[in-house]
Amino acid sequence: MKITVTGSLGNISKPLTQLLVQQGHHVTVISSQPERQKDIEALHAHAAIGTLEDADFLRNALQSADALYAMVPPSFTAADQRSWYQETGRRYAAAITATGVRRVVFLSSMGAHLDAGIGIILGARDVESIFNDIPGISVTHLRPGYFYYNLYGFMDTIRKLGHIRASYGEQDMIELIAPADIAAVAAEELEATPAATPAIRYIVSDERTCNEVAAAIGKAIGQPDLQWRRCSREQTLADCLEKGIPENVAVNPVDIFANIHSGDFAADYRKHQPIPLGKIKLEDFAQEFAAAFRHGN
Structure with a gap:
């Protein structure tokens, strides 16, 4: 073909x-x-x-x-x-x-x-x-x-604040891919x-709460107490702008994050379950994250 x-x-x-x-x-x-x-x-x-x-x-x-x-x-x-x-x-x-x-x-x-x-x-x-x-x-x-590699965007936050910060988090579920x-x-x-x-x-490759994501990444990078703290929409937008993301682009993840927190993002996916999960799990990605984190990426 x-x-x-x-x-x-x-x-x-x-x-x-x-x-x-x-x-x-x-x-x-x-x-x-x-x-x-x-x-x-x-x-x-x-x-x-x-x-x-x-x-x-x-x-x-x-x-x-x-x-x-x-x-x-x-x-x-x-x-x-x-x-x-x-x-x-x-x-x-x-x-x-x-x-x-x-x-x-x-x-x-x-x-x-x-x-x-x-x-x-x-x-x-x-x-x-x-x-x-x-x-x-x-x-x-x-x-x-939610693409695993989007988590790379939290590296600077981890280095500067010692935790992950976004307008979704804690017990919010993420469908990772x-x-x-x-x-x-x-x-x-x-x-x-x-x-x-x-x-x-x-x-979907794996389904985890944000707290579970933080725990897996924290273990991999040698920060076992790493937390994922939820912040305001305004703070998330400010964090995006600080990274140099244009405002007309930055509003997109802010809107998506709000839907992840509400559960609306995955609502239709939930209606189609059970769906077999992919092969690459959170712990697999956490090792890739740790390698990039150590190299200062």
Whole structure:
């Protein structure tokens, strides 16, 4: 099968490309970075160098493809983050329609069932809707939980304050996900028998409270008393701005954090349980966190 993968050699797209090539598929990887071409070809995949903002390039990259793994890369320069998602989704739809791609697996997000107050995830929800309206295709929307690597953002807080601080925490539950577990599910879905109607698949590697996350990370970094303290929305926004995150971008995690604390973020996921968990557990990630923490990352 001929499969086009977006996301260059990112945390999900690289292991996904490796899996698909190992399974005998002809894989084209879209990347906006020319220097990635050799690395892509080293994986025995074809490199399509260009940007998703170029409609002609995207159409050419999908030419003769049987299936597409689609994701929307973040744009920290777009004034309106949600519009960026919508525009990218519409370009995807036009290219899919023009080239006759029949199978699409889209990287959405947990929380996309909400229609307000969920930050940039509203953009993912919009793209789900755009893809659902494309006639003649089979689409699966992947809705992963909270990425483990988002926890790296608390390293400076741990160093400066001696604890984790955010507007969710303590006994709040987090549905954690590792990119490798997403890649495994994406590969499985790309090979699956096409469904007649749009499908949603939730992906979670582990489920823990914030206190349990703090305990695991604390043990790994040699701070067994590490705590996760919940603070105000205003403090979380101030912490984001202090890191140099533009305010129009910083409001997104603040909104998402509020939904994690309320439980709304994972409410639809809970309705679909039981769902098998992925292979990479919190304690596995804690060791990676500790290695990065020791090296001052």
